[in-house]
Amino acid sequence: xxxxxxxxxxxxxxxxxxxxxxxxxxxxxxxxxxxxxxxxxxxxxxxxxxxxxxxxxxxxxxxxxxxxxxxxxxxxxxxxxxxxxxxxxxxxxxxxxxxxxxxxxxxxxxxxxxxxxxxxxxxxxxxxxxxxxxxxxxxxxxxxxxxxxxxxxxxxxxxxxxxxxxxxxxxxxxxxxxxxxxxxxxxxxxxxxxxxxxxxxxxxxxxxxxxxxxxxxxxxxxxxxxxxxxxxxxxxxxxxxxxxxxxxxxxxxxxxxxxxxxxxxxxxxxxxxxxxxxxxxxxxxxxxxxxxxxxxxxxxxxxxxxxxxxxxxxxxxxxxxxxxxxxxxxxxxxxxxxxxxxxxxxxxxxxxxxxxxxxxxxxxxxxxxxxxxxxxxxxxxxxxxxxxxxxxxxxxxxxxxxxxxxxxxxxxxxxxxxxxxxxxxxxxxxxxxxxxxxxxxxxxxxxxxxxxxxxxxxxxxxxxxxxxxxxxxxxxx
Numbered sequence: 001x002x003x004x005x006x007x008x009x010x011x012x013x014x015x016x017x018x019x020x021x022x023x024x025x026x027x028x029x030x031x032x033x034x035x036x037x038x039x040x041x042x043x044x045x046x047x048x049x050x051x052x053x054x055x056x057x058x059x060x061x062x063x064x065x066x067x068x069x070x071x072x073x074x075x076x077x078x079x080x081x082x083x084x085x086x087x088x089x090x091x092x093x094x095x096x097x098x099x100x101x102x103x104x105x106x107x108x109x110x111x112x113x114x115x116x117x118x119x120x121x122x123x124x125x126x127x128x129x130x131x132x133x134x135x136x137x138x139x140x141x142x143x144x145x146x147x148x149x150x151x152x153x154x155x156x157x158x159x160x161x162x163x164x165x166x167x168x169x170x171x172x173x174x175x176x177x178x179x180x181x182x183x184x185x186x187x188x189x190x191x192x193x194x195x196x197x198x199x200x201x202x203x204x205x206x207x208x209x210x211x212x213x214x215x216x217x218x219x220x221x222x223x224x225x226x227x228x229x230x231x232x233x234x235x236x237x238x239x240x241x242x243x244x245x246x247x248x249x250x251x252x253x254x255x256x257x258x259x260x261x262x263x264x265x266x267x268x269x270x271x272x273x274x275x276x277x278x279x280x281x282x283x284x285x286x287x288x289x290x291x292x293x294x295x296x297x298x299x300x301x302x303x304x305x306x307x308x309x310x311x312x313x314x315x316x317x318x319x320x321x322x323x324x325x326x327x328x329x330x331x332x333x334x335x336x337x338x339x340x341x342x343x344x345x346x347x348x349x350x351x352x353x354x355x356x357x358x359x360x361x362x363x364x365x366x367x368x369x370x371x372x373x374x375x376x377x378x379x380x381x382x383x384x385x386x387x388x389x390x391x392x393x394x395x396x397x398x399x400x401x402x403x404x405x406x407x408x409x410x411x412x413x414x415x416x417x418x419x420x421x422x423x424x425x426x427x428x429x430x431x432x433x434x435x436x437x438x439x440x441x442x443x444x445x446x447x448x449x450x451x452x453x454x455x456x457x458x459x460x461x462x463x464x465x466x467x468x469x470x471x472x473x474x475x476x477x
Contacts, residue, residue, distance in 0.1 A: 032149075033222060035132050036142040036284040040308025046119065050126045058174065061181035066401075073183050079428055085362070086428060088399055090369055094361060101354045108347040110235055112339075113244040113326070118231070119303030124224050127175070127217035128287065131168055138164045142284060168218045169210070176209035222288040226299050236298060241329040242338050246302050248276075248293045248324050249332060256293075265319050275323050279313055282306035282324060292324055367400035372453040372467045380472045387438045388473040394433045396455065398425035404457045408435065412451030413471065415440035422458075437471060444473045 063070040065083055072081040080087040080095075087094060109117055118125055139145045139160050151157055180202055181189055192198035193206070216224055225232060239245070253276035259268055265275075276293070283291045285305040290297050292306045310324040328337040375391035383389055398404055405424045410416050416439050423433045437451070451471045457463035 033289040034142045034145050035287050037136050038285040038305055038309045042304035043308050049120050058178050061186040069185055097358050104351045108351055110238045111344050115302040118301035128221050131217045134167050168214055172210045172213035175213045176206040179209050180205050232298050244326050247327050253323050275319050281309040285309045368463050368465050369397040370455050371395045372469045388441055390437050390471050392435050396425050397430040401427050403427050404459055406455040406457055409454045413439050413443045415443050448472055
């Protein structure tokens, strides 16, 4: 399949002659990006998505489900509570399925609409935009921030910089506390943290995510997207010429050039101008600092800020919108775009099958697990009554949110009997019951017979499981 071209617009390295000294740096010097705030349709969508995601992240640990947090990954207790469902380590396969579904969902979205995940929902982008929003509120517009940075240190500059970093640190602290709150009941955590009564690991992880958030969203910003995020490196292999990407319509925009606002669209065309007035607003609003007019670049996170900026300029000039827009490479070349294409359909079908299988597995999940292990220190015993006995350890794990009493039964030989026929297990806990299984020697025609243990919950007939085991004895001759 033909891939769309991706441009590398970094300055060329040039030629090096052996023996000549060189000052070529190993790393490109970072250019500080002063992102201009812009309003528009896509920014309204992005901000709504960002606020909804942050609201969900910060509120979820505070919600209760019964007498416990609604979402609680209890690592010491090896229980993972997600609303009404409780999962245990032995059900790790379900979590693996969920992660695979998320990966295929990301692949599907990327094939369809490029890096929209990065621009609208990636946590790095969400927190970075939040920090930029605060920066704009405290230090002013893009031009004011540039001017402020060039000023010598004054009381006003100290106040603004101090307020900005204090606000960033408070958000980073809230992020760290909230993240740890998914693993420790957050109401207890916020009471224990100030009094130094919390566990040492809680302080470590709160501090780690405080620093992590402050540096990534406040200082590193686009450097994470460009140099640290692995997704940016391989996402281009999922693009094709029908993938929706943010593109500049070069055929319509070139030759670019500044002109009087009074020049109508028709007059500009007759004067030899394209629609791009070379205002560079699309560059100033880009959080990664690229010029979308240079073509598709892997640094583009598809946030569509350049689209809103360009549309606002087109509106002011009286030109049609869409000089920069979501489109495909085929559409830009005047060819027909194919939304439903084999690779996209393949991802979609695979995604639907996996989601259906996951839903079936969760719905069909039996909240009970048990093992039946035969006592290994002896093969079998003969009782005074002349019966053969085998001893087993029954380990029962109640995976339900309710306590249960289970009936134990065994089958496989006509005369099998048990000395213990029930076991009670509290919700979310496990118990071990040692049972002795007796059989008449007349029923044994070989040294080893397959038998089946069954556990049936008294309170719910749907909760039932069986396990295979072996019964050993002296074979009848």
